Amino acid sequence: MPQIVDSISALRNTLTPWRGRRIAFVPTMGNLHSGHLALVRHAYTLADRVVVSIFVNPLQFGPTEDYGAYPRTLDQDTLKLVEVGTDLVFAPSPREVYPQGREGLTTVTVPGLSDLLCGAARPGHFSGVATVVTLLLNLVQPQTVLFGEKDFQQLLVIRRLVADLHLPVEVVAYPTVREPDGLAMSSRNGYLSVEERKQAPILYRTLCKVCDSLVAGVDDYGGLEDACRMELTAAGLLPDYCAVRRALDLAVPNAEDRHLVVLAAARLGRTRLIDNIQVIR
Numbered sequence: 195m196p197q198i199v200d201s202i203s204a205l206r207n208t209l210t211p212w213r214g215r216r217i218a219f220v221p222t223m224g225n226l227h228s229g230h231l232a233l234v235r236h237a238y239t240l241a242d243r244v245v246v247s248i249f250v251n252p253l254q255f256g257p258t259e260d261y262g263a264y265p266r267t268l269d270q271d272t273l274k275l276v277e278v279g280t281d282l283v284f285a286p287s288p289r290e291v292y293p294q295g296r297e298g299l300t301t302v303t304v305p306g307l308s309d310l311l312c313g314a315a316r317p318g319h320f321s322g323v324a325t326v327v328t329l330l331l332n333l334v335q336p337q338t339v340l341f342g343e344k345d346f347q348q349l350l351v352i353r354r355l356v357a358d359l360h361l362p363v364e365v366v367a368y369p370t371v372r373e374p375d376g377l378a379m380s381s382r383n384g385y386l387s388v389e390e391r392k393q394a395p396i397l398y399r400t401l402c403k404v405c406d407s408l409v410a411g412v413d414d415y416g417g418l419e420d421a422c423r424m425e426l427t428a429a430g431l432l433p434d435y436c437a438v439r440r441a442l443d444l445a446v447p448n449a450e451d452r453h454l455v456v457l458a459a460a461r462l463g464r465t466r467l468i469d470n471i472q473v474i475r
């Protein structure tokens with residue numbers, strides 16, 4: 195059974211005797227699925243102790259987003275973490291993390307990268323993520339922190355903040371874990387109705403088609419993005435964006451760039467789905 199703590203003082207007390215050992219950290223917002231559990235399993239290949247945080251971070255939700263509705267399932271999450279052998283779960287309240295509230299709070303922003311794609315559709319989201327991840331890294335002080343590649347833009351934002359602030363932590367990315375029909379696992383998939391769940395894998399299939407075209411040598415990125423948006427719209431989704439970008443920094447690629455990423459976000463009913471695939475050509 196992992197130790198579960200909800201206070202910063204208990205977290206610190208537990209971590210103190212572990213200093214000197216290798217600690218890996220998996221930050222989550224809970225409602226854990228196989229993707230999260232794969233991160234924890236991978237964490238054990240890199241460290242002696244694994245810490246998981248479960249915190250639905252209010253800072254990264256817009257005023258009209260699903261902060262209130264986001265599933266909070268600590269009991270079920272704990273049972274799942276028992277299976278993969280987590281040492282410590284940090285599950286604080288918003289008051290514990292932000293005792294002074296949001297007003298005047300010190301925040302962390304990675305400019306540029308945070309304003310594109312998902313950042314354009316969700317203003318302030320990546321600043322909320324960057325702030326809580328910096329705060330959690332400061333509390334846990336792990337040698338390694340793990341993130342899923344499903345949130346590709348989030349991963350780049352975090353890599354950039356770790357580099358810019360010289361945080362002494364290695365950021366490890368783990369490949370997206372998918373359902374058998376290709377849908378990327380996400381805590382938000384639970385919002386999908388039965389009918390929407392059947393439609394949802396079109397997002398992955400459409401991204402796969404764009405990747406096939408890139409590998410075949412097509413370099414009309416604008417044309418590929420338009421076709422991707424049209425295909426998603428025809429399937430009943432409402433795309434926010436479809437984009438072919440350089441994987442390093444999400445810049446628009448030029449002819450020499452070999453490592454690309456195709457990203458899309460689209461609404462299906464009340465659910466916002468995101469996915470991406472990397473391509474080396």
Ligand code: PAF
Nearest residue numbers: 221222223251323326345
């Ligand atoms: O990816 C998530 O679940 C969240 O954005 C994170 C990294 C735990 C920060 O709240």
